[in-house]
Amino acid sequence: MSQDIDALLGFAPDYDSPIPYMKRTRDYYTAIGYTTAYRWAHYLDAPFTALKKPLSQSRVAIVTTAAPYQPDKGDQGPGAKYNGSAKFYTVYSGDTAAEHDLRISHIGYDRIHTTATDNGTWFPLHALRRAAATGRIGAIAPRFHGAPTNRSHRVTIETDAPEMLARLLEDQADVAIVVPNCPVCHQTSTLTARHLEANGIPTVVMGCAKDIVEHAAAPRFLFSDFPLGNSAGKPHDVASQDLTLEYALLVLESAIGPQTTMQNPLRWSESGKWKLDYSNIDQLTPDDLATRRAEFDRQKELARPNRAVKAA
Secondary structure (H helix, E strand, O other), rough: OHHHHHHHOOOOHHHHHHHHOOHHHHHHHHOOOOOOOOOOOOOOOOOOOOOOOOHHHHHEEEOOEEEEHHHOOOOOOOOOOOHHHHHHOOOOEEEEOOOOOOOOOOOOOOOOOOOOHHHHHHHOOOHHHHHHHHOOOOOEOOOEEEEEOOOOHHHHHHHHHHHHHHHHHOOOEEHHHHHHHHHHHHHHHHHHHHHHHOOOOEEEEOOOOHHHHHHHHOEEEOOOOOOOOOOOOOOOOHHHHHHHHHHHHHHHHHHOOOOOEOOOOOOOOOOOHHHHHHOOHHHHHHHHHEEEHHHHHHHHHHHHHHHHHHHH
């Protein structure tokens, strides 16, 4: 009967809603044996800086959580398993006039539904170049910057976000587009955006984890209901990437106050059943969970040397 009523009223299926990443992540880690629940950053309000000039006259910077490819760190290609050895723990920068091979194997993106074959889906440099060529933006900042995906709120707030601000000020960036990938990336990106806005740089987060970004109160947010790893558009689809960037620019221009969220009207696919898969313990067997616990512990050990380098 309810299905008949849904069809009559044109309702979407209940599962075709934004994925509850905080709950899924909490339930998943509990299921594999980590029973201390992670506390996600939560704010009730947000800083906000209005644009100081039109975007056609503005210098736009990219902040990304993607990592430069490291040939000596194992498989980082499409379909690669989570690769903790490829993680980075300090802010890095790159020349936006050059080409860059940035990858996402070091984080927990959606490995079922994300191809990871086109870095334009998580690093919108080419889309920004096209926007600059048409005069939609004034220029691209001379450098892009990598934000470490850090589970420590304190390290992000007290160390990484201030370093990001210093580099953007050096670049004379007028605005920043912040592009996360994994669940924790979305928190890192939101905390970074908040710090930039509090210090005079307007931002927009382009992301896929709506609950995490809004829980941490991003100043401006373009929500794309896509699998993690596709915050900047669909793979090998230039029109999708350009339109997704355009929506982000519209949020920058049109937001009249903090905590402004706009939803990208593009759909990933006709069916929303892909949303049932990510870290969903209802679809995992006890053997699956045991295997994942063992792999998680192994990846922590692989990442440990990188942490040691940062500490030194």
